[in-house]
Amino acid sequence: MEAVSNxxxxxxxxxxxxxxxxxxxxxxxxxxxxxxxxxxxxxSSALERAKIPHxxxxxxxxxxxxxxxxxxxxxxxLVWLTDLGSSHSSRLAGEDFxxxxxxxxxxxxxxxxxxxxxxxxxxxxxxYHLNPHLFGxxxxxxxxxxxxxxxxxxxxxxxxxxxVKLAIIGAIGDMQDSDMRRLTGLNAEIAKFGAKRGRxxxxxxxxxxxxxxxxxxxxxxxxxxPMIPGLTGDGPACDDFLRSLRIPLSSENGAPTRWCDLNxxxxxxxxxxxSRKILEGGGIEKxxxxxxxxxxxxPEEEVGSPLREAREFATLLNSCGRNDxxxxxxxxxxxxxxxxxxxxxxxxxxxRENISNAINFVxxxxxxxxxxxxxxxxxxxxxxxxxxxxxGMLLGSGEIDPSKPVVGFAISKEEDGRFKIKASIRGSRHxxxxxxxLASAVxxxxxxxxxxxxxxxxxxxxxxxxxxxxxxxxxxxAEISKxxx
Ligand code: C5P
Ligand code: C5P
Ligand code: ZN
Numbered sequence: 001m002e003a004v005s006n007x008x009x010x011x012x013x014x015x016x017x018x019x020x021x022x023x024x025x026x027x028x029x030x031x032x033x034x035x036x037x038x039x040x041x042x043x044s045s046a047l048e049r050a051k052i053p054h055x056x057x058x059x060x061x062x063x064x065x066x067x068x069x070x071x072x073x074x075x076x077x078l079v080w081l082t083d084l085g086s087s088h089s090s091r092l093a094g095e096d097f098x099x100x101x102x103x104x105x106x107x108x109x110x111x112x113x114x115x116x117x118x119x120x121x122x123x124x125x126x127x128y129h130l131n132p133h134l135f136g137x138x139x140x141x142x143x144x145x146x147x148x149x150x151x152x153x154x155x156x157x158x159x160x161x162x163x164v165k166l167a168i169i170g171a172i173g174d175m176q177d178s179d180m181r182r183l184t185g186l187n188a189e190i191a192k193f194g195a196k197r198g199r200x201x202x203x204x205x206x207x208x209x210x211x212x213x214x215x216x217x218x219x220x221x222x223x224x225x226p227m228i229p230g231l232t233g234d235g236p237a238c239d240d241f242l243r244s245l246r247i248p249l250s251s252e253n254g255a256p257t258r259w260c261d262l263n264x265x266x267x268x269x270x271x272x273x274x275s276r277k278i279l280e281g282g283g284i285e286k287x288x289x290x291x292x293x294x295x296x297x298x299p300e301e302e303v304g305s306p307l308r309e310a311r312e313f314a315t316l317l318n319s320c321g322r323n324d325x326x327x328x329x330x331x332x333x334x335x336x337x338x339x340x341x342x343x344x345x346x347x348x349x350x351x352r353e354n355i356s357n358a359i360n361f362v363x364x365x366x367x368x369x370x371x372x373x374x375x376x377x378x379x380x381x382x383x384x385x386x387x388x389x390x391x392g393m394l395l396g397s398g399e400i401d402p403s404k405p406v407v408g409f410a411i412s413k414e415e416d417g418r419f420k421i422k423a424s425i426r427g428s429r430h431x432x433x434x435x436x437x438l439a440s441a442v443x444x445x446x447x448x449x450x451x452x453x454x455x456x457x458x459x460x461x462x463x464x465x466x467x468x469x470x471x472x473x474x475x476x477x478a479e480i481s482k483x484x485x
Contacts, residue, residue: 001193009135016128017155023078026054031083032321034173034314038146038166039082041333046153058326083145087454089126098128100148102139104439140456142185146170164194168296173314181293207293212309215256224397226290229281245269319351322385358382358390367400371477375407384412388424395426421464432457441479448475
């Protein structure tokens, strides 16, 4: 971490921290997903500790109208944008804006002096702009919005080191570990820093979702990355598989056995059994490797709580944020373990139901293909904030063609009451290695139909005028064909 503090991105974080410390009031503005919520709670805790009065506002996305409202706000408070803002940085100019964001932005948004490898900001651009792309890092893998907010919080006060947990939760929520099955780059430095201080435990373990909360047979049944032939999607087969390995499915008092309840011998038997199933079912060594990876445990939380492991924690935050309750998630990140947590658990149940209903809906309607892209339309049957999760799950499940990015559409109601089309687009690691950059493809395809869009290489989103879906798909197909040519 010392290396990070002494690097260019570290000194920029320290300079930004000074600006924030000099503010009399701050408005934190963030995104509604797990990374945005974690970033906002890092900012909010750091400000609280520095005794700087502040508000937190959450946005589903930043559009021109939202930027207008922030410009108005900036006459009264320093506006600190986390996990969003980079794509509007040329308008969020001057002394009254701070941006800590990892999204791709166009050259003009960054407004850097291209004649040098240093990030010299042009006078009209945001003066306090921390984005990994400006410092030679990847915003897809190396650091997330909450990692950046954490670097700034450390610059504000070294005591903020306990917020490191949230930096990891945000990175995992944005799936920044998915390429290498562990965090890398600046994220790895942050994780190491947290481990040294006993805040995080890094473990090489099964990488499936639900190791703390799901009965083990469900853990296996729902596993889609990798697919386990004969087990994924088949509950009774999972029960038989575990019985054949002499794994008790429940404890003496009848509680279902979870991964976190097993001893190391039992875990090893299951991992060996799963590997064998993959290979026997025609999988390759690479699929077996994806079973395992680095996972991040928070020793301060109870065993069996979704707050104990980063991926489950992130999902809990997403279930609040993507169901219009980001403030609830903020309270949990900041330490509330009472009513906020109870309410979040009930949202998590609703979230799971919504996802399962949405997947069934898309299965019924079917997924179409246009050239190099696949697409489905949820109309008003699925929340616009959930469509991206569905797109990602379908692509990862092998149910649809993994060699073509998938676009999910839904109708969204804008702040002004008008209806628009929300598009969520997901690609695969493999396609990104071959040249896919969804951030730029989606941005230009959206602009060609008078919409807006952006995001990351592997995951992007757009807001489009009603009725422009076909033209958007055609433009996106053309862009992606160019990238993959
Ligand atoms: O706005 P933000 O950057 O936080 O959103 C990133 C989105 O991209 C998240 O919803 C995350 O789940 C998604 N993603 C994905 N697959 C990846 C990386 C990110 O679906 N490999
Ligand atoms: O909403 P969804 O999870 O599909 O968003 C994927 C990525 O696309 C996120 O990083 C989000 O910030 C970005 N996005 C965007 N412009 C939009 C919608 C989403 O940049 N209009
Ligand atoms: Zn993010």
